[in-house]
Amino acid sequence: MTTIATRSPADVAIRVAETIDGIFAMIDGWRDLLEQRLAAADALTAETVDGIVETFAVPAVSGETLLTGAGFVAAPGALQDAEWHLAWWLGTSASPHVARRLATIDDPSHEQFRDYTALEWWRVPATTGARHLTGPYVDYVCTDDYTVTITTPVVREGRMVGVVGADALVDRLERVLLPVLRTGATPATLVNASCRVVTSTDSRREPGSMLRDDGITLAVKALSPTPVTLPGGASVLACGDTSLALVVGR
CATH class of the missing domain: 3.30.450.20 (PAS domain)
Structure with a gap:
């Protein structure tokens, strides 16, 4: 196995x-x-x-x-x-x-x-x-x-x-970043500082679209390396000092 x-x-x-x-x-x-x-x-x-x-x-x-x-x-x-x-x-x-x-x-x-x-x-x-x-x-x-x-x-x-x-x-970025996101145990979405999707393992979240989950705007602005759990169950954490945030879970 x-x-x-x-x-x-x-x-x-x-x-x-x-x-x-x-x-x-x-x-x-x-x-x-x-x-x-x-x-x-x-x-x-x-x-x-x-x-x-x-x-x-x-x-x-x-x-x-x-x-x-x-x-x-x-x-x-x-x-x-x-x-x-x-x-x-x-x-x-x-x-x-x-x-x-x-x-x-x-x-x-x-x-x-x-x-x-x-x-x-x-x-x-x-x-x-x-x-x-x-x-x-x-x-x-x-x-x-x-x-x-x-x-x-x-x-x-x-x-x-x-x-x-x-x-x-x-x-081009997706070809490099999507395999990285897929190594996680849960669905993952990469967003910029405005909560705009860069790429995602969820096909419903297309590049350029906005994430509007409850609490996500404040969590992305905080950009903490420690996961911040949103009311809906998803977590948000910073990707180093890139200004990008990783949203994982729901």
């Missing part, structure tokens, strides 16, 4: 964190590189930023990777020669896996111009000064697919000059 080992909710949460932490650490490294290089630059220009960003963004989205986009988005007015500027590269699922620069419209008078400072992946880091995970959401700018975006502020001389980050398609 073969015995299938199962993991405790705490162990599953740790495994989830280990997967996401790798992406976080990579983005933190990009931030550190940008802050170091931009601090030494005589002037902030689009050319200066693009040259630095391309060195890490292109390798990050080339080949078989969880990431589908990566780069830097400048704060309006931070660059001397561009009021609005995105230095963002996209990967491709086609072979060969060649990255391409995202084409953007940076003229506010153009009818298709998009003010990215109103979007969550910009707005929250700009307000909190901290890293943020946005989504899943349908990314109409880059992929037209369910996406998770992780962004963190880049600071020069005490001022935020932009955010650096990456996009990951939800279906």
